[in-house]
Amino acid sequence: MRYLNYINGLWKEPTSREYKENLSPHNGENLGEFPSSVAADLHDAVAAGKRSFPAWKKLSFQQRASYLQKAADHLKKNVQEIGQDLIKEEGKPLAEGMGEVNRAVSILEYYAAEARQPLGEVIPSANAETFLYTTRTPLGLVGLITPWNFPIAIPVWKLAPALIYGNTVVIKPADLTPKSVYHVMKAFDEAGLPAGVLNCVFGKGSVIGAEMVEHPDIKAISFTGSNQVGIQIQNRATTANGKKVQLEMGGKNPLIVLSDADVDKAVEIAVGGAFKSTGQKCTATSRIIVEEGIYEVFRDRLVNRTKELKVGNPLDGDTFVGPAVSKTQCDGVIKMIEVGKEEATLLCGGEAPSEEELANGFYVKPTVFENVSHDARLAREEIFGPVIALFKVKNYEEAVEMANDTEYGLSAAICTNNLTLAQRFIEDIEVGLVHVNSETAGTEPQVPFGGCKSSSTGSREQGKTAIEFYTQVKTIYLDRM
Structure with a gap:
């Protein structure tokens, strides 16, 4: 037509x-x-x-x-x-x-x-x-x-x-x-x-x-x-x-997970924020900054949960991750993943799915990296795809310093049961949209939307x-x- x-x-x-x-x-x-x-x-x-x-x-x-x-x-x-x-x-x-x-x-x-x-x-x-x-x-x-x-x-x-x-x-x-x-x-x-x-x-x-x-x-x-x-x-x-x-x-949106957080809930928040819409959101979670006391348990549960996500036909009701919007977009994401393999440790994903019915689509598996340096491209550049960079920090102060160390300032989130630190985060973080115990992505039509810095x-x-x-x-x- x-x-x-x-x-x-x-x-x-x-x-x-x-x-x-x-x-x-x-x-x-x-x-x-x-x-x-x-x-x-x-x-x-x-x-x-x-x-x-x-x-x-x-x-x-x-x-x-x-x-x-x-x-x-x-x-x-x-x-x-x-x-x-x-x-x-x-x-x-x-x-x-x-x-x-x-x-x-x-x-x-x-x-x-x-x-x-x-x-x-x-x-x-x-x-x-x-x-x-x-x-x-x-x-x-x-x-x-x-x-x-x-x-x-x-x-x-x-x-x-x-x-x-x-x-x-x-x-x-x-x-x-x-x-x-x-x-x-x-x-x-x-x-x-x-x-x-x-x-x-x-x-x-x-x-x-x-x-x-x-x-x-x-x-x-x-x-x-x-x-x-x-x-x-x-x-x-x-x-x-x-x-x-x-x-x-653009955005390079951080999620901070503190040691007092509910780990399972934080994993779901991370997965939703990073991988819904195939990560093709300016508010998508791109960096996850985890306090060292729970880093390993959070990392392992995140990887296991990521591997469970169905990549497939977006019209299927149980699909969680659909295709990238175009070949150009998909190629750009894969190129950044290849860069990531050289500068960090790949934990899961990082390739196209093997299912024959997806061969003609622009698919890439949801991907998680760790051991990412602060100046790595994975840590600095907007990818606009289903890719997470994991970071381990000692405490809240180091987490916020890392979260703010970016040219972007669109959205950020924190997972914590500590009301004092949640209130500090609201004041300390340099973004236009702040989420406490929810995804970096998501906005309602009756409230303002927008960022600061280069966003x-x-x-x-x-x-x-x-x-x-x-x-x-x-x-x-x-x-x-």
Whole structure:
């Protein structure tokens, strides 16, 4: 089946008339053909978004919210079909794929409810005759560049606040997972969203994303992806074009396990954080730092548990680890594993599974290393795959020092029954997301998401703080004649 761009409320062929096959990472199945768009397609989408902005801005918050709720209802009604398409093209296991669609529903419903929340504040003036207050106004047309690892949730958590606060949108989805975003566009189309308010252009980031960053009619860019691309976007969008930019990028997220922790529970937290979604999360657990008193018992139980995990078809209900999203991604993970074999001790995994039915997929077994030096590539670089580096430390202080010794600052977790050390950890750790006795991965739509250091530009997504990026404050002095 051939799919089209969504521009000005219509499904449109790309100007190039060229398409790219969307192939399953499990077995190479063709899931459809998607546009290989060019700059002209992006220009059409931008023109549509710009034209529709004045009328969309003038709608009440409740009117805009009705479209978000209708889109949520469509996703909820079709969760089985959409979830299976997401699983087939991205590779995450069944429960996670279905869960992501339901998460998108929750995000849309959350921002629909924001239509009834306060927008500004009244501030006492020095002049008794002045009514002094603030409100917020939308930016205009915003550009969204979204990744493949959460192909429905991340697009929705960007576009939902953008729309509810009165902006119009052009989105460039990851070219590895276009069908998931197609379903989001279809949901809004079925909701009757006014033409031009939401536009989607499929294609390469080097073509469509680059053009989006340069286009003068796009007032802001929200990007989730690699640090390398994010820094390029920031430099070109802000320095050269004066746009507002929001970046969410990489992580090298630590889990600290102290000697008083419940070892079995800590192992499950480690396995879930590191190996769900095949480790393809910016919040995935990458480094596990264990106090020496329980290191050996934790290590052995972790290795045994890792060996039990089923690697296989993501549509099978008992699969824990699915394929990497693409050959390029899988090759990159295997390359880092080979580097790890030279600089550390391999405890388990580190190879492709032997099952014949997985031979055409991009699979790698969940992998655990120990004896990793602090300056090893395994300890420093984001791998974005199912790979754990284990470290042994003497005490809490050494653990936190090691955890903070990274350019990244997205997420971190600690396993402990010591309330004092848990509170110290919350203060000491240099990240945007802190978990106590839970996985480094995982976030709820009603709270802010984002990191510090090289993981983020500092602005937050989701929750009430999303308004900070998608609007600007207007201060009003109202006096009587």
